[in-house]
Amino acid sequence: MEYEVVIGLETHVQLKTRTKMFCGCTLEFGAEPNTHVCPVCLGYPGALPSMNRKAIRYTVMAGLMLGCRIAPYAKFDRKNYFYPDSSKNYQITQLDYPLCLGGGVDIAGDDGSRRTIRINHIHLEEDVAKLTHRAGCSGVDYNRAGTPLMEIVSEPDLRSADEAIAYLTALREMMIYAGVSECNLEEGNMRSDVNVSIRPKGQEAYGTKVEIKNMNTFSGIHAALLFEIDRQKRVLEAGGTIRQETRRWDTEALETASMRSKENADDYRYFPEPDLMPIALTEAQIAEWAKDLPEAPGARRARMTEQYGIPEYDAGVLSADRALADFFEAAAQRCGNGKLASNWVMAEVLALTAKTGTALTESALRPEMLGDLLKLLEKKTINGPTAKALLPELFEKGGDPEAIVKERGLGQVSDSAAIEALVDAAIAANPKVVADYRAGKKAAAGFFVGQVMKASKGKASPQLVQEILARRLA
Amino acid sequence: MNTEELKRLTVAETLRLLRAGKVTSAELVRGLLEIMESSQQDIHAFVTIDAEGALRQAAECDARRAAGEDLPLLGVPIAIKDNMNVIGQPCTASSRILEGYVAPYDATVIAKLRAAGAIFLGRTNMDEFALGSTTQTSAFGPTENPVARGCIPGGSSGGSAAAVGGGLAICALGSDTGGSIRQPASHCGIVGVKPTYGRVSRYGVVACASSLDQVGPMTKTVEDAALILNVISGRDPMDATCLDEAVPDYTQAWAGADPEKPLAGMRIGLPKEYFGEGLDPEVRARVEAAAERARALGAETVEVSLPHSGYGIPTYYICMTAELSANLARFDGVRYGLRVPCDDVIAQYGATRAEGFGAEVKRRVLLGTFVLSSGFYDAYYNRAQKVRTLIRRDLEAAFARCDLLLGPVTPEPAWPLGVYQNDPIRNYLSDVLTVAANLAGCCALSLPAGKTGEGKPVGVQLIGPNFGEMALFRAAHALECRG
Numbered sequence: 001m002e003y004e005v006v007i008g009l010e011t012h013v014q015l016k017t018r019t020k021m022f023c024g025c026t027l028e029f030g031a032e033p034n035t036h037v038c039p040v041c042l043g044y045p046g047a048l049p050s051m052n053r054k055a056i057r058y059t060v061m062a063g064l065m066l067g068c069r070i071a072p073y074a075k076f077d078r079k080n081y082f083y084p085d086s087s088k089n090y091q092i093t094q095l096d097y098p099l100c101l102g103g104g105v106d107i108a109g110d111d112g113s114r115r116t117i118r119i120n121h122i123h124l125e126e127d128v129a130k131l132t133h134r135a136g137c138s139g140v141d142y143n144r145a146g147t148p149l150m151e152i153v154s155e156p157d158l159r160s161a162d163e164a165i166a167y168l169t170a171l172r173e174m175m176i177y178a179g180v181s182e183c184n185l186e187e188g189n190m191r192s193d194v195n196v197s198i199r200p201k202g203q204e205a206y207g208t209k210v211e212i213k214n215m216n217t218f219s220g221i222h223a224a225l226l227f228e229i230d231r232q233k234r235v236l237e238a239g240g241t242i243r244q245e246t247r248r249w250d251t252e253a254l255e256t257a258s259m260r261s262k263e264n265a266d267d268y269r270y271f272p273e274p275d276l277m278p279i280a281l282t283e284a285q286i287a288e289w290a291k292d293l294p295e296a297p298g299a300r301r302a303r304m305t306e307q308y309g310i311p312e313y314d315a316g317v318l319s320a321d322r323a324l325a326d327f328f329e330a331a332a333q334r335c336g337n338g339k340l341a342s343n344w345v346m347a348e349v350l351a352l353t354a355k356t357g358t359a360l361t362e363s364a365l366r367p368e369m370l371g372d373l374l375k376l377l378e379k380k381t382i383n384g385p386t387a388k389a390l391l392p393e394l395f396e397k398g399g400d401p402e403a404i405v406k407e408r409g410l411g412q413v414s415d416s417a418a419i420e421a422l423v424d425a426a427i428a429a430n431p432k433v434v435a436d437y438r439a440g441k442k443a444a445a446g447f448f449v450g451q452v453m454k455a456s457k458g459k460a461s462p463q464l465v466q467e468i469l470a471r472r473l474a
Numbered sequence: 475m476n477t478e479e480l481k482r483l484t485v486a487e488t489l490r491l492l493r494a495g496k497v498t499s500a501e502l503v504r505g506l507l508e509i510m511e512s513s514q515q516d517i518h519a520f521v522t523i524d525a526e527g528a529l530r531q532a533a534e535c536d537a538r539r540a541a542g543e544d545l546p547l548l549g550v551p552i553a554i555k556d557n558m559n560v561i562g563q564p565c566t567a568s569s570r571i572l573e574g575y576v577a578p579y580d581a582t583v584i585a586k587l588r589a590a591g592a593i594f595l596g597r598t599n600m601d602e603f604a605l606g607s608t609t610q611t612s613a614f615g616p617t618e619n620p621v622a623r624g625c626i627p628g629g630s631s632g633g634s635a636a637a638v639g640g641g642l643a644i645c646a647l648g649s650d651t652g653g654s655i656r657q658p659a660s661h662c663g664i665v666g667v668k669p670t671y672g673r674v675s676r677y678g679v680v681a682c683a684s685s686l687d688q689v690g691p692m693t694k695t696v697e698d699a700a701l702i703l704n705v706i707s708g709r710d711p712m713d714a715t716c717l718d719e720a721v722p723d724y725t726q727a728w729a730g731a732d733p734e735k736p737l738a739g740m741r742i743g744l745p746k747e748y749f750g751e752g753l754d755p756e757v758r759a760r761v762e763a764a765a766e767r768a769r770a771l772g773a774e775t776v777e778v779s780l781p782h783s784g785y786g787i788p789t790y791y792i793c794m795t796a797e798l799s800a801n802l803a804r805f806d807g808v809r810y811g812l813r814v815p816c817d818d819v820i821a822q823y824g825a826t827r828a829e830g831f832g833a834e835v836k837r838r839v840l841l842g843t844f845v846l847s848s849g850f851y852d853a854y855y856n857r858a859q860k861v862r863t864l865i866r867r868d869l870e871a872a873f874a875r876c877d878l879l880l881g882p883v884t885p886e887p888a889w890p891l892g893v894y895q896n897d898p899i900r901n902y903l904s905d906v907l908t909v910a911a912n913l914a915g916c917c918a919l920s921l922p923a924g925k926t927g928e929g930k931p932v933g934v935q936l937i938g939p940n941f942g943e944m945a946l947f948r949a950a951h952a953l954e955c956r957g
Contacts, residue, residue, distance in 0.1 A: 039579050039678075043804040045572065046559050046581055046678040050714050078800050080846070082823055089803035138819075140808070269846035271855060274684035274797055276714050 334371020581678020
């Protein structure tokens with residue numbers, strides 16, 4: 001029988017705030033255990049949570065980025081359970097009034113068409129402490145306790161492991177773009193719970209779903225999904241039924257293993273968090289935050305193709321990184337030639353970042369400098385080789401290209417008389433090459449161009465040299 | 475100053491004497507420590523007495539005053555209920571489960587008092603985790619009423635009430651979740667104020683029921699209560715429920731009043747439900763006399779109705795236990811306090827909590843867990859929230875007609891120690907007149923209104939609208955002067 005796969009993801013994205021969700025402790029990955037803690041995140045008697053406003057703002061920005069509706073009223077709830085990863089033995093989360101509702105993420109589906117994966121909601125919650133188990137004892141590190149997390153819950157719209165990865169890749173790009181998360185996978189900034197079920201093709205009703213918990217690498221999610229889809233098919237084909245359960249991905253055995261059955265559902269006794277006021281954001285506040293929101297990468301790609309007349313491929317490379325796209329656009333606007341700017345950013349500038357290991361934003365090169373440099377090239381004030389020679393200097397030290405060209409006399413020689421003199425001198429000095437040329441060795445012309453360029457110290461207009469040479473040698 | 479004078483000393487008089495150089499804080503603290511220590515055997519108002527710390531603070535205050543400094547409470551000793559964190563001191567909330575815990579930080583109210591120059595004498599006994607109205611659920615033994623000897627001091631701030639009522643402390647802080655300041659104040663013949671919810675920070679106060687708890691002063695006079703509330707009120711970035719509302723000078727509440735008719739123009743409502751069946755006749759007589767005095771002082775009194783009063787107790791015990799069950803979940807033996815070691819952590823939680831919590835705590839945690847459980851949530855927790863709204867609306871409607879409400883604090887005067895101890899319902903019912911102010915969030919005050927024939931103190935309760943403390947103090951001050 002042919003089956004259809006149904007996947008939904010609950011993705012925890014760590015917000016890029018400096019401090020924790022409900023206290024002033026700073027967030028630092030890899031710090032000595034229990035050095036970023038206080039009475040609040042340790043759950044000491046009498047300590048109370050106070051809201052990190054930036055976490056609210058970042059969540060709203062993420063929601064706007066994904067086209068969500070921002071809830072006019074949102075509140076926090078306590079989720080009660082006893083476990084040592086929770087300092088209060090309840091987690092502050094949002095049950096029924098999350099900050100963002102609806103929205104979606106566009107992906108290229110398996111059939112190549114663009115599809116929107118719907119978002120159900122985004123809620124904000126605090127992370128728990130990190131447990132490490134050793135022989136005979138366990139350690140609790142509360143540094144992570146209280147880290148602000150968004151939980152982005154998708155609808156069950158994904159139909160394959162590849163689509164799940166396409167969704168996560170697009171989601172990650174958007175969150176980085178919006179500046180709300182680093183989405184560093186190694187540091188666990190983006191962790192997903194994966195819900196997967198299968199159903200006979202054409203059947204309306206969903207199959208029984210299985211949840212695979214707490215996956216933080218895309219390759220792991222992909223492998224776990226492939227395994228789990230296959231496992232479910234084998235169970236059904238053998239006449240069995242799928243149990244609703246939570247499974248975990250065993251990275252050693254490369255298989256999913258049952259953690260617990262969902263038949264005895266936990267009772268978390270949720271109730272509204274009385275220590276925090278509900279959140280009622282005004283339209284004006286949301287509009288203010290929306291001002292900081294970048295264009296979504298997909299929309300930007302389309303606009304840049306249109307606006308600058310650059311190929312879709314170029315627009316894709318440039319828009320994948322918000323800083324690079326900003327740089328390109330500023331340079332393109334400065335010099336007035338989008339295609340030229342795109343060629344230079346993609347070839348020369350990226351080559352410099354790769355060669356020097358310096359990020360573009362860390363370099364001294366400002367987009368205005370590149371724009372001015374390209375303007376000089378466009379106006380034929382300098383030639384291509386001069387521009388290429390100047391770029392590493394600007395990248396390292398910065399500067400005003402026009403002033404440098406003027407100061408060092410790098411301007412291109414476009415004076416026909418001067419070039420004619422150089423051409424004549426070259427011809428006079430090399431009668432044998434002239435003879436070769438006239439005998440049909442047309443490549444000999446290149447020799448004279450080289451000679452003239454050398455004599456002009458690289459400043460002669462190569463185009464003009466060629467024209468004059470052609471005339472003289474004819 | 476002899477012992478009897480010291481026992482009667484008020485905050486206002488202490489400040490006058492200190493400012494005039496007639497007494498030093500060191501003298502006061504030494505004298506009080508002597509009284510406190512000698513009373514521990516019979517009254518047992520304190521869980522911990524910090525003699526060394528108090529004497530050190532007193533010396534510092536005296537040095538600062540000698541250097542010309544003055545502050546609102548510089549050198550004034552105060553007793554603190556054992557559920558507020560004072561850095562370096564134990565803070566047990568009268569529970570075994572917090573034995574050995576030493577507070578690593580100051581509650582905001584403590585930080586404010588410290589900045590105003592107050593001296594922390596010690597920690598007063600209370601019902602375990604503020605759950606009770608007799609101070610008999612304390613894990614460290616009961617407190618006795620210093621005025622009505624042999625009787626309960628009330629609770630849960632019974633230690634603070636007994637300390638102030640018995641002259642062991644000049645003033646104290648208490649906390650009030652359903653009457654825990656007002657009821658013991660009434661039983662011990664002192665003034666107790668439950669401020670408006672959001673007036674005083676809860677940060678650093680061991681949470682009982684977060685949406686109901688409020689810290690307030692327990693003092694010998696209305697003026698003293700105003701002096702303390704001036705210091706502890708105001709916004710706190712560490713408590714999201716503490717509101718950014720201007721803090722007036724509460725001692726100005728009675729300024730400029732007509733000496734003959736200081737309550738002229740004030741309309742006081744008498745809730746008819748508060749004068750119904752079950753009210754002790756002597757209590758009724760004292761409270762009615764207070765209403766009569768208010769009229770003589772120029773106030774107009776009108777009968778009002780709070781129709782949902784009868785639902786106050788069930789509503790309160792659902793809201794309160796639900797929040798409590800989550801607030802007390804953190805006491806698990808992992809990070810601080812008692813730990814009963816077991817092989818696996820969940821068993822350790824059970825063993826620690828079984829040994830650390832007393833019977834009343836367990837009863838209420840179980841109740842709270844039950845009312846939040848799936849399948850019962852709507853019938854109990856959710857319904858209680860709706861009734862809570864109705865109770866708030868009752869009070870709002872009453873305050874649309876009058877400035878304040880006046881009624882009894884408790885249905886009966888203090889009863890003998892040990893009585894009703896195994897009858898939780900009987901104990902719960904004694905909160906019937908005080909829980910409405912907590913459920914609605916408004917401010918209320920208990921003021922001495924004389925004594926019964928047996929010499930037991932009786933209090934009168936004034937209830938004001940949200941942030942109506944000025945009206946409360948104005949009326950209380952006028953009634954106190956003619957008491």
